[in-house]
Amino acid sequence: MKVCKIEDLSGGEVLSRAVLTSNYRILLAEGTILRKEYIEKLNELGVSEVYIRDQINTEEVVLLKNKMEIDFKDKVRTVMEKHTYTDSKELVELSKVADNIINNILEEEEVIERVYDIKERSEDLYEHSINICSMAILTSLKMKIPQKKIHDISVASLLHDLGHRYLIINYANQDVNELPAIELAEYKKHPIYGYSALKREPWISELSKTIILYHHEKLDGSGYPLRATDIPLEARIVNVCDSFDEMICGIGCKRTRVYEAIEHLKKNKNILYDGRIVDAFLQFAAVYPVGSYVLTNEKEIGIVLRQNKNNPDKPFIKIIFDDKGERILHDIVKDLSVISNIYIEKVIEDIK
Known part of the structure; x- marks a missing residue:
């Protein structure tokens, strides 16, 4: 599966995910073969990109099955918009x-x-909340957090960006640190807005409320809104997952590739983020999601077929072009976990 811009489609491609309206009604179902008239209509409706199946058989492992993710997202959206x-x-x-x-x-x-394939996405807040919830649950399970606290963490994850509903600032796919000072100060209040809306609610635990308030705090005190350094463990878990997902879907920052977001976590381990949590997170997050095109140090181009359970940065790849740029017509599959002298140099946006 890969993300394709509408203007790059020529017709005949097969959707790997349903195309939804802004209120999550299905426009085109998963498996639809795109005709040119469909592409033109999507363009008219302002759809900028879609998920397309690769012709090569791949084995993608996702956090939530597609239908379940849509159902959960629809429910979260319905509830949040009543609020x-x-x-x-x-x-x-x-x-x-x-x-x-x-x-x-x-x-x-x-x-x-x-090992799960986590893809770059659009800046949809409801999808973001579902993904934070799933990743925080998996991280907590890895860390053997008690089940009661996992519930509190997951509730907070779904509500952590509730304060965004009170903002009128455009934060999609742009670095908020480049905003005018007044707008940046307002943006940094969204954890307070979310916490304030919930602080008197008896059905949500004090731990969940605290996570919502602290989810943008950093170990070195450079976070916001409190610039705290004494941060509850559960809030640190949500912070790692939130920081990663914001980067790959462009919430308050420029959208980046998955491997770049992972490099950010590694670089800032024990500086901005709790190292134990980063280590737990990296055990299940694939560095190169299935369907990614990659360049190896041998200058071959391949596509990621599936992940290695014990090596999230060393997947199975199928070589498509050799080191001279010639298309390979027979199957060459390499397991990078057992080939010590071959590694991925970079991700390639697309191949023609």
């Missing part, structure tokens, strides 16, 4: 959604042992 600053009672429904996500993840076999 007003003075009435937060309806948000209690998200506590049930959090438990459903936990149960959905725990139903998967070997859930703790898997």
Whole structure:
């Protein structure tokens, strides 16, 4: 699966994910073969990119099955859009959604042992919240956090950006640090807005409220809104997952590739982020998601077929072009976990 811009489509491509309207109704179903008239209509409707199947058989492992993710996102959106600053009672429904996500993840076999393909996406806040919730649950399971606290972490994850609903600032796919000082100061208040909307609600735990307030704090005190250094462990878990996901979907920053976001976590381990949490997160996050085109140190171009359970940065790749740029017509699959002298140099945006 890969993300393709609408203007790069020529017709005949197959959707690997459904195309949805702004209120999550299906425009085109997964598996639809794109005709030129479909592409033109999508362009008219302002759809900028879609997910397309690769012709090569790949084995993608995702955090939540596509239908479940859509259902959860639809529920979160419905609940959040009913919310007003003075009435937060309806948000209690998200506590049930959090438990459903936990149960959905725990139903998967070997859930703790898997490496998951996490893709760059659009800056959809509801999808962002679902993904933070899933990643925080997996990180917590890796760290053997008690189940009651995992529930509190997952509820906070779904609500951590509630304060964004009170902002009128454009933060999509741009570095908020480049905003005018007044707008940046307003943006940095969103954890306070979310916390304030929930602080008197009896159905949400004090731990969940604290996570929402602290989810942008950093170990070195450079975070916001409190510039705190004494940060609860559970808030640090959400912070790592949130920082990673913001980077790959462009919330408050320029959208980056997955491997760049992972490099950011590694570089800032024990500086901005708790090293134990980063290590747990990196055990299940694939550096090069299935379907990525990559260049090896031998100057061959390949596509990632599937992940290696014990080596998230050393997947199986199928070589497509040799070191001279010639297309390879027969199957050459390399397991980078057992070939010590071959490694991925970089991700390639696309190949023709």
